[in-house]
Structure formats: C-alpha cells, structure tokens
Amino acid sequence: MNKVLLYGLLSIAILSGCKKEVVPAAAETVTETVGRVSVKNIEFNYLTAKGQLKLNESGESVSSGYSLRIKKDSVIWISVQPGLGIEAARLKVTRDSVFMVNRIHREYLASDYSYLSEKFKVDMTYNVLQAILLGNYQAQGQEKVVDAGEQQHIQQLNANLLFDYFIGRQTQKLQQLQVKDQQTSNTISVKYNNFQEVGQVAFAHELVAVAMKSGKPATFTLNHSKVTTTDEVLDFPFAVPADYKRL
Structure with missing residues (x-):
C-alpha cells in the first residue's frame, strides 16, 4: 500500500479543524454540561471540506490535498488528491464498515473495523473516528473531571479506550x-490550534496529531479550507472497477 493511501486512511482517524471561508448556514453551537464540564460543540447535518495534509513517518514526509464529506453519525468520505486533478485513493467509512480504493495500485479494501483496529493497534469505532475528526467532546463511558487550571481536564474510560x-x-x-488503548498502550494525541469563527462556532483551522504505535511516532499536520455545513443531502460515491484486486 503506497504512502499516499496510507496517510489518507490515517487522516480519517485524526482529522479535525477548518479555516472558515464561507459562513455555513446550518452550523450552530451546543453547550453541553456534564457535572462541571462545559463545552461548545459544532452541530450539523452534512459537512464538506477541502485542504492539505502532511505525514511525517520514519524520516519520510508526504503531502497531498484532500476532499472530505461527512453525514453526521453516519458516513465519513474522503478523496486523496496529490495534484493535477488526480485521485490516488478514496475512502468511505460507515458505522460498521471501511471501504477503500487505491487507484495507483489498482486495489481495494472492504472490511469491518477490525482492519483499522489492527492497523493502529487502537480499538477503533465510528464514534471514535468522528469525535476526533470534528474536535467535539462526547460524554460517554465512565467519566471524571480533573482540576487543570485554565483548562478543564476530563478523563473517560470507554471499553479499552482511555480518553x-x-x-x-x-x-x-x-x-x-x-486516546490511549489500555491493552496495547498505543496512543493518538491531537492538538487543535488557531481557532476561527465558523458561523457561531469557534473551530480549529490547524491540527497537529501524533499516532504512537509500538513506540514509533507518525506525525500529521492538517490545514483545512473551504469548509461548509449544510442541510442539503450530499452524495458519497464509491465504486470499484471490476479489474481491481481485493486486499
């Protein structure tokens, strides 16, 4: 599997943030209080974004453009585009399945979440991917609030994952x-920077994330642009040519 496709897949697990260029009509803010926790999440029906992502792993650096679509709580779709209108890979993630097509190597994948869990050595679910992608806080599992000065520090334990x-x-x-997998000790750490207003909601336009697997880091930097939210129904096209090999 080539590097462009690899970081396209990895980016689904750690994407977030956007730089606002068009005020999204459907974006709104919700303040959720759990005990002493107060947070403003972005809410929407459909979201689209374009931007640039970069991966640094094992001394190598790769960058590319991408297009992203999300139907909240349902579908995450991404097209990895190195340039000149060429698509290197397309991914579609639903609540129970992961689909991927590699146009460079003429291969495709159709699997459940065991593929992502094995690849990252972290127990992955759709809800985990979406929460990291949006930079939204979710109340779930066992939870406690830790005093952290100017920040609220909330710890959650949900199955094998410590948030x-x-x-x-x-x-x-x-x-x-x-996010730390209690069984493997592998982690995904994400920092959200440079908040700007998206409609009524402050939303990060820069993301820096580090995935640590077996003591080896992979660092991702993402800068997002042309982000919109809408109530208009979006398509999530995904088709595999008949001559592609299944992974």
Whole structure:
C-alpha cells in the first residue's frame, strides 16, 4: 500500500479543524454540561471540506490535498488528491464498515473495523473516528473531571479506550485530546490550534496529531479550507472497477 493511501486512511482517524471561508448556514453551537464540564460543540447535518495534509513517518514526509464529506453519525468520505486533478485513493467509512480504493495500485479494501483496529493497534469505532475528526467532546463511558487550571481536564474510560480531553475554560473548545488503548498502550494525541469563527462556532483551522504505535511516532499536520455545513443531502460515491484486486 503506497504512502499516499496510507496517510489518507490515517487522516480519517485524526482529522479535525477548518479555516472558515464561507459562513455555513446550518452550523450552530451546543453547550453541553456534564457535572462541571462545559463545552461548545459544532452541530450539523452534512459537512464538506477541502485542504492539505502532511505525514511525517520514519524520516519520510508526504503531502497531498484532500476532499472530505461527512453525514453526521453516519458516513465519513474522503478523496486523496496529490495534484493535477488526480485521485490516488478514496475512502468511505460507515458505522460498521471501511471501504477503500487505491487507484495507483489498482486495489481495494472492504472490511469491518477490525482492519483499522489492527492497523493502529487502537480499538477503533465510528464514534471514535468522528469525535476526533470534528474536535467535539462526547460524554460517554465512565467519566471524571480533573482540576487543570485554565483548562478543564476530563478523563473517560470507554471499553479499552482511555480518553483525556483538555477544554479551554474561556473558549469552551476542545484544545487537546489523547486516546490511549489500555491493552496495547498505543496512543493518538491531537492538538487543535488557531481557532476561527465558523458561523457561531469557534473551530480549529490547524491540527497537529501524533499516532504512537509500538513506540514509533507518525506525525500529521492538517490545514483545512473551504469548509461548509449544510442541510442539503450530499452524495458519497464509491465504486470499484471490476479489474481491481481485493486486499
């Protein structure tokens, strides 16, 4: 599997943030309080974005453009586009399945979440991917609030995953998130930077994330642009040519 396709897949697990260029009509803010936790999440029906992503792994660096579509709580779709209108890979993630097509190697994947869990050595689900992608805080599992000065520090334990959320007290926005698999000790750490208004909601336009697997880091930097939210129904096209090999 080539590197472009690899970071396209990895980016689904750690994407977030956007730089606002068009005010999304459907974007709104929701303040959710759980005990002493107060946070403003972005809410929408459909979201689209374009941007640039970069991967640094094992001394190598790769960058590419991408297009993203999300139907909240249902579908995540991404097209990885290195340039000149060429698509290197397309991915579609639903609540129970992962689909991927590699146009360079003429291969495709159709699997459940065991593929992502094995690849990252972290127990992956759709809800985990979407929460990291959006930079939204979710109340789930066993939870406690830790005093952390200017930030709210919330720890959650959900199945094998330990979540550490750091939320600004003044901004009420998620600033840092760490997900740790209790069985493997592998982690995904995400920092959300450079918040700008998206409609009524402050939303990060820069993301820096580090996936640590077996002590080896892979660092991702994402900058997103042309982000919109809408109530208009979007398509999530995905087709595999008959001559492609299944992975």
